[in-house]
Amino acid sequence: MTATMTRPARTASTAPQGISLTLDGVTYRYGRSRTATTPAGLGPVDLRVQPGEFLCVVGPSGSGKSTLLSLLAGFLRPQTGEIRLGDTPLRGPDPRLTLVQQEPALFPWRTVAGNVAFGLERQRLPRAERTARVEDTLRLVGLEGYGPRRVHELSGGQRQRVSLARALAVQPQLLLLDEPFSALDDRTRTVLSDELLGIWWERKVTVVFVTHNLEEALALGQRVVALRGGEVVLDGPARELSVGQLRETLEE
Structure with missing residues (x-):
C-alpha cells in the first residue's frame, strides 16, 4: 500500500456531518501488577479531532491504542480528564458514534440486510425507512443486491463490508475503526481502504482509525x-510524515 490514494469526487450526502472530538488531560491506568502482557494504559492525553477529519492512530502493542479506542467508544471511563463529543461530555456509549472492529462479529442467523438493519431496529425506524436505508448503505459499500445472502456465503472482505455498512447505516457523526482490515489479504485491504476513503469523502463523517500498519496510516x-x-509522541499531517520517521519515533 502506498500513500498516494486520491480522494474521489462524490455527490453530497444527506447524512449528518462529522462532529468534533476533544480529550483534555485524559488518563486511564490499569492495576499495579503490570506484566509484559498487561498494558500500561493511557495518558495524560490532550487531543482534538476536527469535524470531518480522518485521524489515524498508530503504535506498537501495549502503546495505549486499544485503551484509547475503548475510552472513545464509551466502554471505559477516564480516571482523570474529560472526553467531549461536540460540546457534550462523553459518559458512555453514544448514538452519535459507532465502532467497526477487526473481526466483523456478524449475526450468522441473520441475512446481510438483517445485520445491517440491526442498529436501525434499535432506533425504532419505520420498516420502509429501514429497508431504504439498508439498500442505500449496501450500495455505498459495494454490496448492492447482497441483502438476502447469509453470512456464511460471504468472503472475509465482504463480511467486513457488511460490518462497515452496519456501522454506517445508523448515520454516525464519529466512526471508530479498530484495525478493520488487518486480517485481510493485501489486495482486499487496498480495495477496501480506497472505498473507505470514498465513503468518508461522501459522508464527511469524523474518523478515528487505529492501526499498527504505518503505511496504511499514511x-x-x-x-x-x-x-x-x-x-502521544508524535502528531502531524500525514503528508509531512514518512514511514521511517514514524518507525524511528516509535522505537526511541
Whole structure:
C-alpha cells in the first residue's frame, strides 16, 4: 500500500456531518501488577479531532491504542480528564458514534440486510425507512443486491463490508475503526481502504482509525497520531510524515 490514494469526487450526502472530538488531560491506568502482557494504559492525553477529519492512530502493542479506542467508544471511563463529543461530555456509549472492529462479529442467523438493519431496529425506524436505508448503505459499500445472502456465503472482505455498512447505516457523526482490515489479504485491504476513503469523502463523517500498519496510516489519514507508552509522541499531517520517521519515533 502506498500513500498516494486520491480522494474521489462524490455527490453530497444527506447524512449528518462529522462532529468534533476533544480529550483534555485524559488518563486511564490499569492495576499495579503490570506484566509484559498487561498494558500500561493511557495518558495524560490532550487531543482534538476536527469535524470531518480522518485521524489515524498508530503504535506498537501495549502503546495505549486499544485503551484509547475503548475510552472513545464509551466502554471505559477516564480516571482523570474529560472526553467531549461536540460540546457534550462523553459518559458512555453514544448514538452519535459507532465502532467497526477487526473481526466483523456478524449475526450468522441473520441475512446481510438483517445485520445491517440491526442498529436501525434499535432506533425504532419505520420498516420502509429501514429497508431504504439498508439498500442505500449496501450500495455505498459495494454490496448492492447482497441483502438476502447469509453470512456464511460471504468472503472475509465482504463480511467486513457488511460490518462497515452496519456501522454506517445508523448515520454516525464519529466512526471508530479498530484495525478493520488487518486480517485481510493485501489486495482486499487496498480495495477496501480506497472505498473507505470514498465513503468518508461522501459522508464527511469524523474518523478515528487505529492501526499498527504505518503505511496504511499514511495512506488513509489526513493526520497521524503516534502512541508509545500510553502517551502521544508524535502528531502531524500525514503528508509531512514518512514511514521511517514514524518507525524511528516509535522505537526511541
